[in-house]
Amino acid sequence: MSQVHEGAAAPSGAHARGADGSRDLRLTGLTKEYATFTAVKSLDLVVPQGEFFALLGPSGCGKTTTLRMVAGLDTPTSGTIHLGDTEITFEKPYRRPVNTVFQNYALFPHLNIAKNVAFGLERRGIKNTRQQVADMLELVELTSQAHKKPTQMSGGQQQRVALARALINKPEVLLLDEPLGALDLKLRRGMQLELKRIQTEVGLTFVHVTHDQEEAMTMADTIAVMNQGVIEQMGAPSELYENPRTTFVANFLGQSNLIAGEIEGRDGDHVKVRVQGAVASVPGDRAHSDSGKGWLGIRPEKVLIAEAGTPIDAPGDVITGGYVTDVSFVGVSTQYSVMMPWGQELTVFEQNTGARSMLPVGTKVDISWRPEFAFLLDASQDAKAGIEDD
Amino acid sequence: MTSTAGVPPVSTDDTTAAKPRGRKLTGYWLILPGAVWLLLFFVIPFYSLVASSLFDPKGSVLTGYEMTWHVGNYVDAFNQYKGQLGRSLLYAGLATLTCLVVGYVLAYAIAFKAGRWKNLMLVLVIAPFFTSFLLRTLSWKLILADDGWVVGVAQAIHLTDVLNIIGLTTTDDRLLATPFAVIAGLTYNFLPFMVLPLYASLEKVDIRLIEAAGDLYASPMRGFFKVTFPLSLPGVVAGTLLTFIPAAGDYVNAQLLGSTNTKMIGNSIQSLFTTQGDYATAGALSVILMVIIVAAVMAYVRTAGTEELV
Ligand SMILES: Nc1ncnc2c1ncn2[C@@H]1O[C@H](COP(=O)(O)OP(=O)(O)O)[C@@H](O)[C@H]1O
Ligand SMILES: [Mg+2]
Numbered sequence: 001m002s003q004v005h006e007g008a009a010a011p012s013g014a015h016a017r018g019a020d021g022s023r024d025l026r027l028t029g030l031t032k033e034y035a036t037f038t039a040v041k042s043l044d045l046v047v048p049q050g051e052f053f054a055l056l057g058p059s060g061c062g063k064t065t066t067l068r069m070v071a072g073l074d075t076p077t078s079g080t081i082h083l084g085d086t087e088i089t090f091e092k093p094y095r096r097p098v099n100t101v102f103q104n105y106a107l108f109p110h111l112n113i114a115k116n117v118a119f120g121l122e123r124r125g126i127k128n129t130r131q132q133v134a135d136m137l138e139l140v141e142l143t144s145q146a147h148k149k150p151t152q153m154s155g156g157q158q159q160r161v162a163l164a165r166a167l168i169n170k171p172e173v174l175l176l177d178e179p180l181g182a183l184d185l186k187l188r189r190g191m192q193l194e195l196k197r198i199q200t201e202v203g204l205t206f207v208h209v210t211h212d213q214e215e216a217m218t219m220a221d222t223i224a225v226m227n228q229g230v231i232e233q234m235g236a237p238s239e240l241y242e243n244p245r246t247t248f249v250a251n252f253l254g255q256s257n258l259i260a261g262e263i264e265g266r267d268g269d270h271v272k273v274r275v276q277g278a279v280a281s282v283p284g285d286r287a288h289s290d291s292g293k294g295w296l297g298i299r300p301e302k303v304l305i306a307e308a309g310t311p312i313d314a315p316g317d318v319i320t321g322g323y324v325t326d327v328s329f330v331g332v333s334t335q336y337s338v339m340m341p342w343g344q345e346l347t348v349f350e351q352n353t354g355a356r357s358m359l360p361v362g363t364k365v366d367i368s369w370r371p372e373f374a375f376l377l378d379a380s381q382d383a384k385a386g387i388e389d390d
Numbered sequence: 391m392t393s394t395a396g397v398p399p400v401s402t403d404d405t406t407a408a409k410p411r412g413r414k415l416t417g418y419w420l421i422l423p424g425a426v427w428l429l430l431f432f433v434i435p436f437y438s439l440v441a442s443s444l445f446d447p448k449g450s451v452l453t454g455y456e457m458t459w460h461v462g463n464y465v466d467a468f469n470q471y472k473g474q475l476g477r478s479l480l481y482a483g484l485a486t487l488t489c490l491v492v493g494y495v496l497a498y499a500i501a502f503k504a505g506r507w508k509n510l511m512l513v514l515v516i517a518p519f520f521t522s523f524l525l526r527t528l529s530w531k532l533i534l535a536d537d538g539w540v541v542g543v544a545q546a547i548h549l550t551d552v553l554n555i556i557g558l559t560t561t562d563d564r565l566l567a568t569p570f571a572v573i574a575g576l577t578y579n580f581l582p583f584m585v586l587p588l589y590a591s592l593e594k595v596d597i598r599l600i601e602a603a604g605d606l607y608a609s610p611m612r613g614f615f616k617v618t619f620p621l622s623l624p625g626v627v628a629g630t631l632l633t634f635i636p637a638a639g640d641y642v643n644a645q646l647l648g649s650t651n652t653k654m655i656g657n658s659i660q661s662l663f664t665t666q667g668d669y670a671t672a673g674a675l676s677v678i679l680m681v682i683i684v685a686a687v688m689a690y691v692r693t694a695g696t697e698e699l700v
Contacts, residue, residue: 071605072604072605073601073604073605092604092609093601093604093605094604094605094607094608094609094613098605099605100602102602102605104598106596106598106599106601106602107602108599108617109599109621110617110620119606119608119616120606120607123603123606123607123608123612123616124607165606166605169606169607
């Protein structure tokens, strides 16, 4: 995918460094094939040194396989892995300055927590590990559990031990495979902030694998969205959210309304699209298709709604003739489902500013959005890609 | 309330007390067959063994045996047969050690490297059980025979010289009728008892833990000693016990593959019982062997630290 290279070349500003002397993690053409299945397809990726990088994708898309190749636990079918200028594609795992927080923790059941955490340091011949282990256990709030065995702990506690066991080694690259998956929501929030704080403090490169888009967005400097073994798009969280390039990204990261349209062509720095009788325009840098059919995309919170005939506040492109089929009040906002004349239901989020009372089901409405918030995607893609049906 | 046996239950408690008591009886019924079995086949023979170890040593099959509480039998038996006792423990120990080394490699290969050959290899491990223990041991007589090729090869590579120097053989031109042959026989016969528990333990070791050790800077060798081996300790303990205990009491290998100088305690007990009719000494020796083994096993299990084993 060509957009991957573009994205990789322009990471989120502050963390970018020159190729000289830096220890960026670079994956080039990385491929892993199993007998009947290609888990990772020609992956190109640069993770700048010191960055909090998230690999986001649904279960089974190849995230773990990618991490295992970086850790040296799986051998790539083809492609290379570099850390700075050093190639580590075939380096033994125990010689790589890389540690992993495993998805299944993989704690040593015969060792207590303190010994689990000290394992990496001891293997590198470091003698006095006591203080470091104590500090680490304090960081993950397990000081009182130091002498317990892993089997005597809850899933969340085990996960924190796994984190401490990897982090204590201060590796150049820390790989985290869904490290917060087993935590309950409250602890998870806390650990997200904690992880982010630790990463900023120690300045290590974190590659954080998750299928939770909210987690990726709150924590990462850069997100790579992965789907079926390829990276669909990479960039800063806001960039991905505001300007998705594929229907998968548009749906997997937040929600999107995708309306089928006919692209009429460029008009200056905008692209004109004919949608169901109306003509909408999309800024050139948000149009990822130039001709033929396309999906006009607009995020639900960017859609304005008003009773038919009444003026819409700060209007842009307007479509009339819809009616409300469902209303749900969620406190800060109200979520409407609006049936459009061509039989498609669009989703609209409206802030509860109190300016107007809720529109009841059945109300005839007009909707509108500002052209600069719209995006245009190639129609050859499935409009439902990336929608999680659970 | 069970401790107040004989005291009639307080009448108001009658209904509530009836239920737990019924349930308790079920438990006794369930252990009854096992208890009877143990009584018939362990307690009674053991009682008779201990009893005969205290018979008057002058008794014989012809004159009959008299119970005289002759504790001196133990002292006499120990003094007279301490050579065989020591030899038994030494041979069994060496055979167990050899079994452990050979068996560990084999079990490791089956558990981690055999792939689709795993089941076949397991069948091969127990395949020797399809023929008689005695026949298999006898066939080692042929294998180790003086004019056989094994001796020839061992001489050619100077194995016989090495064995002779470390005292496992008595001359440098034969293997049969030497301590080496007895230990080799024991090793061969008890190897499956070592391999199977080791395999069961290794099989359970999560590969992902070994990967994690590698990820945490442990070379494959260090990973083995720090993770794989400790996790297989239950198998090591079980395997060594299953090998050492029967090997220490074995007499077939020493009889068929050894000489008069390699007699083990089992041979002495067997001949005392069956040919000499000295029930007292035989009984005392049996009890001594049992006490030594129980003590050794307890010390061993304690140092192996079972609570450390997951
Ligand atoms: N050893 C293997 N043999 C065959 N297919 C595998 C193997 N390991 C993983 N896969 C497949 O590769 C895909 C990616 O797996 P994985 O990297 O674990 O996904 P994720 O971590 O994103 O959930 C999955 O569809 C999985 O079934
Ligand atoms: Mg995974």
